[in-house]
Amino acid sequence: MGFRIRLPKGLAFLNVLIIALLALFLSGCASDDPQNALTPVGPVGRAEAGLFTTIYWIAVVVFVIVEALLLYTVIRFRRRPGNDGMPAQTHGNTALELTWTIIPCLILVGIAVPTLTTIASASSIPNTPDTLKVTVVGHQWWWEFDYPSQGVVTADELHVPVGTKVAVTIKSADVIHSFWIPKLGGKMQAIPNQVNQDWFEADQTGTYDGQCYQLCGTSHANMRFRVVVQSQADFQKWLADQKTVPPQPPASAAEVAKGYQVFTTGPCVGCHTVQGTDAKAKVGPDLTHFGSRTTIAGAIMENTPQNLATWLHDPPAVKPGSLMPNYHLTDDQVNALVAYLESLK
Ligand code: HEC
Numbered sequence: 322m323g324f325r326i327r328l329p330k331g332l333a334f335l336n337v338l339i340i341a342l343l344a345l346f347l348s349g350c351a352s353d354d355p356q357n358a359l360t361p362v363g364p365v366g367r368a369e370a371g372l373f374t375t376i377y378w379i380a381v382v383v384f385v386i387v388e389a390l391l392l393y394t395v396i397r398f399r400r401r402p403g404n405d406g407m408p409a410q411t412h413g414n415t416a417l418e419l420t421w422t423i424i425p426c427l428i429l430v431g432i433a434v435p436t437l438t439t440i441a442s443a444s445s446i447p448n449t450p451d452t453l454k455v456t457v458v459g460h461q462w463w464w465e466f467d468y469p470s471q472g473v474v475t476a477d478e479l480h481v482p483v484g485t486k487v488a489v490t491i492k493s494a495d496v497i498h499s500f501w502i503p504k505l506g507g508k509m510q511a512i513p514n515q516v517n518q519d520w521f522e523a524d525q526t527g528t529y530d531g532q533c534y535q536l537c538g539t540s541h542a543n544m545r546f547r548v549v550v551q552s553q554a555d556f557q558k559w560l561a562d563q564k565t566v567p568p569q570p571p572a573s574a575a576e577v578a579k580g581y582q583v584f585t586t587g588p589c590v591g592c593h594t595v596q597g598t599d600a601k602a603k604v605g606p607d608l609t610h611f612g613s614r615t616t617i618a619g620a621i622m623e624n625t626p627q628n629l630a631t632w633l634h635d636p637p638a639v640k641p642g643s644l645m646p647n648y649h650l651t652d653d654q655v656n657a658l659v660a661y662l663e664s665l666k
């Protein structure tokens with residue numbers, strides 16, 4: 322007597338739909354995805370992705386064995402015609418119960434060993450003389466990056482040299498955020514009134530995307546950043562440029578000078594810093610070297626004169642909930658500010 326499962330039509334359609342959706346979903350996992358934690362480019366990211374892959378394959382093996390036993394049992398011991406009584410009732414089987422207690426224990430112990438060693442290596446913050454120390458401060462909704470030993474403060478873009486351990490001290494200026502660079506390492510929360518530590522290292526130059534990973538308000542999804550991994554020489558040059566304060570007011574074109582006037586006499590000084598001027602506030606990003614950055618406002622757009630003008634005209638329209646209000650600046654004021662801010666290399 323053959324064993325046949327007949328799926329209702331609707332169920333067969335559902336299966337096709339699930340497979341199609343799965344295929345679509347998996348095709349999103351391209352290896353060049355800028356935020357793919359499974360294609361790491363540094364030791365911390367590699368250790369974490371490796372741990373994930375190990376546990377994943379153990380789970381696959383367990384799944385296949387358990388499902389195979391289940392299917393075998395369902396088919397082998399199915400109800401047959403003419404066999405309508407209760408099957409023999411088994412209560413307790415010491416050998417079986419020991420087996421299915423001991424095997425999962427062994428699997429869990431097996432998983433615990435690489436898990437604990439990975440946690441230990443990911444949380445032992447390097448402190449060698451060549452470790453780069455950076456303080457990261459989460460703000461609604463942008464990231465501040467301070468290099469305390471170098472006296473440099475910037476936003477949106479974290480520059481680091483290739484092949485160098487970076488020890489990050491993580492803080493928050495307001496609510497709970499989470500600092501995450503998927504390709505370089507694990508996430509670490511930025512908690513008000515608490516100091517957290519983390520570290521990472523990149524073994525290839527390039528630009529890696531980062532993202533706030535903790536729902537922190539209206540523009541949480543707009544709280545991105547970039548990690549720019551440079552050669553040692555390029556990084557040193559970048560540091561030197563950041564340490565040099567651009568002349569204030571800039572000696573160049575009239576438009577720039579006018580922008581300097583608008584900036585230093587307008588509301589801007591109440592929230593921003595530009596070294597060499599009276600603007601010394603820390604509510605918004607430090608703008609001393611704004612022109613040298615490639616992105617604006619939590620890396621949500623490229624730093625181009627046009628995007629900057631759009632931002633200055635109406636920040637909350639670009640970034641919902643932005644803590645920089647709309648100052649209803651005239652086109653003239655915006656153009657002058659764009660010229661001035663972009664001159665701040
Ligand atoms: C009430 C405080 C406040 C005032 C006043 C203010 N800003 Fe801002 N500004 C901010 C905040 C906060 C951000 C970050 C917004 C974000 O990314 O979510 C910001 C971001 C910026 C940025 C983008 C910086 C970057 O690195 O991404 C620029 C440029 C800027 N402001 C220029 C100005 C100018 C010019 C003025 C004066 C017309 C001004 N701001 C007035 C708070 C302020």
Ligand SMILES: [Cu+2]
Pocket residue numbers: 459460462497498499533534535536537541544
């Ligand atoms: Cu956040």
